[in-house]
Amino acid sequence: MARYSREKKEHALALMSAPENLPVSTVASRTGIPEATLYLWRNRARASGRAVPGNGQNAEDWSGADKFAVVLETAALSEAELGEYCRRKGLYVEQVKAWRQACEEANTVTGERVTPAQRAQEKKRVRELEKELRRKEKALAETAALLVLSRKPRGALERKRGRMTALPERQELVKEIRTAHAAGARLARACAEAGLSVRTYERWCVPEGVRDDGRPKAVRPPPAQKLSPEERQTILEVCCEPRFADLPPSQIVPRLADEGVYLASESSFYRVLREADAQHHRGRQRAPSQRQPVRHVATGPKQVWSWDVTYMPSLTRGLFFYLYAVIDIYSRKLVAWEVHEKEGGDEAAALIERATWREQLRGKPLILHADNGAIQKSYTLKAKLESLGITPSHSRPSVSDDNAHIEAWFRTCKYMPGYPANGFASIDAAREWTHRFVTWYNTEHFHSGLAFVTPETRHRGEDRRILERRRQVYAAAREQHPLRWKRHTRAWVAPECVWLNPPAKAEEAAQTRKAA
Structure with a gap:
């Protein structure tokens, strides 16, 4: 083992001390002394109370032991001696004083002594907090995974028990559930979000992949009552x-x-x-056929109109006046009306044109639905609709309920208490009465199909604000007297879309999403 002189050892320690403060590796390369020997000398110097950082760092980054050694070395020095020491070591007097104050404060007892029971209680509380943190992290991960799963498209039809699922759809569902489960969601929650039970998911999953639905390929015995x-x-x-x-x-x-x-x-x-291909229609009579009704959906005003003509009796038997009426099926507002002494396509064409100008629909898409009568399908009206860019629509022949909105309006009109059932004295009297009724219907009548707002309010788009205020009133009343409501309060929600001849619920939901 090599032996080094005292001078060389002091020289190496001086290089590792302030103000040089060279790292041990640098000192080893300069002096040729092994790093292990230098570390041993540094540790012995520190143990004797000497500040030997030997890490090449700034004084503020020294270890607590080195700072404490400096405080010990300068404890008995005067101000002048301290200044000289700091200059030799490359330190500031303020640094040494700050280190000294820190040591004094560290040795000052500021509180009561912690008992073992208190320390155990604190450790227990830390474990409980860590456990709660892990639980909340798992819940957060599960919520995020379920949120991603819920945004996956599921198709137009809702999943029902026993519905057959094609193999590609099964594979996609299993993949989404596995992704959500791996992201932190519980298997039961992921399956419920996808519309499956855990038992169904386990039955679908096999070592080879995903099992196909075996019902279409199943061999079933023939029914006992089947004809031989x-x-x-x-x-x-x-x-x-x-x-x-x-x-x-x-x-x-x-x-x-x-x-x-x-x-x-x-x-x-x-x-x-x-x-056996032995049952066909025979004879001159046309084979029966079932025609689907014309269906239209309106998600806002000025999209679908419905119109018709109705009789208004006069005081003379057999003499009638004719009320032409056009209604917006979304808002139920009567957008145009006129009373004439005869039926004709010219009167209908002029009425529709004035209505489009009044509603500022020139050049905008509009569907106009009517019955299948001669006036509604006249060439004059057809030409006018083409020039206005309006799409005509007609009911099925001999079907009276394909134009339900305008027919319902006619019933409301004719069953009003002030309607002269015995007839109008003149056409001016009929026009005056119709004007009063239309004004009342559009601006004062609370329509039951619109959550009891007026057609004019619905037409202008102000119904949402009114209905929201009603919901707030009911919510405040429920908070004041909660025992008066067993379930929820009144909905006060108007339909977002209005159908002309609505289809079945599943088809309606799919077509509504497509229209929106």
């Missing part, structure tokens, strides 16, 4: 006999019953004939 092939052949042979060849099953079955023969029910006869 021989019985089906007998029905076909009976229907093809010369005496029954021109008769439908509704005539064949009772004739066989009169003969004391029962082969099958009437519906079974029809089913067997259809499966």
